[in-house]
Amino acid sequence: MSSNHPSAANQPVAIVVAMQAELRHLLEQVTIERTAQDGPWLDSFATINGTPVVMVRSGMGMVNAAAATERVINAHHPRAVVNFGCTGAHRRDILAGDVVIGSQTVHHNKLHILADGSELFEAKGGDVGGESWHPTVLDADPALLAAARAAAADWIPDPWPADYWPSGVPNREPQVHEGPVASADIWTQNIPRLDILHARHGTLCEDMEAAAMAQVCRFHDTPFLTLKDLSNNEFHASTDIAGGFTDFPTDEVGKRAAALTLRLLERLGAFDHGETAANTHG
Numbered sequence: 001m002s003s004n005h006p007s008a009a010n011q012p013v014a015i016v017v018a019m020q021a022e023l024r025h026l027l028e029q030v031t032i033e034r035t036a037q038d039g040p041w042l043d044s045f046a047t048i049n050g051t052p053v054v055m056v057r058s059g060m061g062m063v064n065a066a067a068a069t070e071r072v073i074n075a076h077h078p079r080a081v082v083n084f085g086c087t088g089a090h091r092r093d094i095l096a097g098d099v100v101i102g103s104q105t106v107h108h109n110k111l112h113i114l115a116d117g118s119e120l121f122e123a124k125g126g127d128v129g130g131e132s133w134h135p136t137v138l139d140a141d142p143a144l145l146a147a148a149r150a151a152a153a154d155w156i157p158d159p160w161p162a163d164y165w166p167s168g169v170p171n172r173e174p175q176v177h178e179g180p181v182a183s184a185d186i187w188t189q190n191i192p193r194l195d196i197l198h199a200r201h202g203t204l205c206e207d208m209e210a211a212a213m214a215q216v217c218r219f220h221d222t223p224f225l226t227l228k229d230l231s232n233n234e235f236h237a238s239t240d241i242a243g244g245f246t247d248f249p250t251d252e253v254g255k256r257a258a259a260l261t262l263r264l265l266e267r268l269g270a271f272d273h274g275e276t277a278a279n280t281h282g
Contacts, residue, residue: 012045012052013265014078016068018060018209022085022254026055029262041071048262049269054078058209061185062107065209069216080144080223083213084261086231086253087205088239090182090198094205095233096249097160097174099256101148102181102226106201107136107211109184121200137180137201138214141223144264148225151263152176157229157256164249166236174256179204181226183211187241189234205230227264229256 017023030046030053037043044055054076058068069081087100094100110133112120123137157174165171182203188194197203210226217224231253232239240247 010052011077011079012054013268014069014072014076014081015053015055015261016058016065016072016081016083016213017055017254018058018065018085018207019253020057021250022258023055023057025255025258026084026261029258038071038075041068043072043076048265049267051265051269053265058213061208062183062212063185065212066216069213073216073220073222078222080141080225081213081217082144082261082264083210083224083226084254084257085207085209085228086257087181087207087228088187089205089230089233089235090194090203092233092235094177094230095160095169095172095174095236096164096166096230097157097252097256098230099152099157099174099176099260100181100204100228100230101145101152101176101178101260102210102228103140103145103178104180105138105140105211105214105224105226106180106182106203107184107215108182108197108201108203108206109186110136134215134218136211138211138218138224140214140225144223144225147267148227148260148264149178151267152260155260155263157259161249161252164247164252166233169236176260177204181210181228182206183209187239189238189241191235194234225264227257227260229254 030048033045035044041056046053056068056072058065114120124135180201180203182201185208205228214224
């Protein structure tokens with residue numbers, strides 16, 4: 001990882017997570033040394049295998065995600081920003097409990113709706129009247145991505161509860177995947193639309209935050225990575241959105257992504273202190 005801030009090894013890794021229901025899975029696994037309130041943001045500080053970490057809940061959605069990321073970068077000058085949380089699948093074979101290491105983020109609703117109704121997606125950014133917009137497909141930081149792969153290499157996430165497993169789908173152990181993560185202020189349930197998004201972007205899943213965080217990190221040249229776990233696959237069972245999420249597994253969301261994030265942070269701490277990968281669990 002690279003950083004423009006001096007003494008980068010002593011700077012924290014920032015963990016920015018949308019929901020408290022997700023973030024709690026990490027908070028409960030570490031010793032919180034102190035907290036600090038800054039307007040709407042509650043920072044929780046810990047040290048994980050020698051690495052200082054600051055954790056904050058952003059709130060759901062692209063605007064909240066961008067605001068929280070901008071603020072944590074300006075307040076704490078982190079050496080890297082890591083996002084984790086839950087997502088919905090863009091493929092039929094990626095099931096609840098699976099984990100996705102985000103190789104890219106894709107802001108999938110950055111579209112032109114043309115006069116004939118067709119959609120034009122601009123992955124590389126562009127120019128309108130002398131004003132440019134930035135790329136909407138961004139690669140994960142290579143060093144963070146490599147560390148996450150290593151942390152996941154011999155790891156199997158906790159099984160998904162049988163009560164929430166879709167009927168007619170053979171149960172199996174959770175798997176770890178790597179690929180693009182789509183983001184927008186959209187929850188896609190329509191099957192044809194899910195197929196369009198996957199065909200267009202190669203995305204494995206969608207959330208409402210990661211691409212916004214990645215864009216802000218790009219502004220600041222701050223390394224970024226997102227780690228996601230699957231809470232729903234609309235190909236197999238529609239989430240009861242209109243009914244108030246009565247079937248949504250709130251206690252499970254972000255649990256497995258938090259576990260991989262912890263393994264990643266422990267590994268980064270080992271590298272910071274000159275240890276080998278074998279000195280950390282995983």
